[in-house]
Amino acid sequence: GVVLGCRSLGMVYAEGKLRTPVFDRLDLSVREGETVAILGASGAGKSTLLHLLGGLDTPTEGEVFVAGHRMSALSDAARGALRNRALGFVYQFHHLLPEFTALENVMLPVMLNGREVAEATERARILLESVGLGHRLGHKPGELSGGERQRAAVARALVNRPACVLGDEPTGNLDEKTAATVFDLMLGLNREQRTSLVLVTHDRRLARRLDRVLELHDGKLRELQPDEV
Numbered sequence: 001g002v003v004l005g006c007r008s009l010g011m012v013y014a015e016g017k018l019r020t021p022v023f024d025r026l027d028l029s030v031r032e033g034e035t036v037a038i039l040g041a042s043g044a045g046k047s048t049l050l051h052l053l054g055g056l057d058t059p060t061e062g063e064v065f066v067a068g069h070r071m072s073a074l075s076d077a078a079r080g081a082l083r084n085r086a087l088g089f090v091y092q093f094h095h096l097l098p099e100f101t102a103l104e105n106v107m108l109p110v111m112l113n114g115r116e117v118a119e120a121t122e123r124a125r126i127l128l129e130s131v132g133l134g135h136r137l138g139h140k141p142g143e144l145s146g147g148e149r150q151r152a153a154v155a156r157a158l159v160n161r162p163a164c165v166l167g168d169e170p171t172g173n174l175d176e177k178t179a180a181t182v183f184d185l186m187l188g189l190n191r192e193q194r195t196s197l198v199l200v201t202h203d204r205r206l207a208r209r210l211d212r213v214l215e216l217h218d219g220k221l222r223e224l225q226p227d228e229v
């Protein structure tokens with residue numbers, strides 16, 4: 001089935017008299033296990049789309065669906081709980097909490113999901129091991145390398161076995177070799193868990209490795225054929 005999508009999505013940023021419409025009745029459906037890349041020029045609205053799909057912002061028109069729920073029909077608390085349970089986020093910057101260890105950072109979404117400490121610890125440890133950080137459990141973000149921090153962020157995004165991960169240039173801050181390693185890890189884990197992925201990127205080589213490539217242009221999403229990517 002469809003795990004994430006939007007229908008007739010519209011977003012208008014209003015600042016005083018200036019109105020910036022970003023989308024033109026946008027439709028998108030992401031199926032279970034499907035990986036989707038979103039390309040587009042700077043300012044095309046990629047980050048805005050990801051924020052709306054992730055429930056971090058409210059569209060001015062249309063609807064966002066996450067795991068069968070209409071986001072606008074939920075209370076703030078219910079939307080927050082659904083985001084934590086059904087979605088994972090990986091940004092260009094890791095957003096790990098600096099005072100917590102890698103293990104604690106990855107445990108947090110599990111705890112917020114109402115699980116016991118023992119289960120959260122075990123799942124966080126397994127995920128961190130599978131991203132190659134089994135020897136860094138007690139390290140705080142400041143004690144990790146850039147690549148290690150992004151791998152911890154990937155573990156955190158996947159620890160609740162979400163329906164879909166939303167990635168905004170998750171490897172954009174890393175050198176080419178580290179970026180390739182982190183990307184391979186993320187894609188491998190996503191496929192293994194059958195977690196869907198929506199990835200905003202400007203890197204066509206990364207985009208090409210996903211199931212579908214869409215381009216955001218003039219407020220519309222267009223599916224690119226393999227020879228166009």
Ligand code: ADP
Nearest residue numbers: 013020022040041042043044045046047048049
């Ligand atoms: P992209 O991620 O593709 O670079 P964005 O989603 O950041 O694009 O931005 C899309 C458009 O919306 C741009 O014209 C940008 O200036 C505008 N925009 C984004 N965020 C805001 C905001 N908070 N207030 C006003 N305009 C915004």
Ligand code: ADP
Nearest residue numbers: 047048051054056083089091092093094095168
């Ligand atoms: P941008 O890419 O637009 O410059 P950031 O990547 O810093 O901004 O963050 C994107 C948005 O996601 C911000 O509104 C931020 O508050 C929010 N955010 C950051 N981390 C999380 C998180 N773990 N869960 C939910 N929202 C987050």
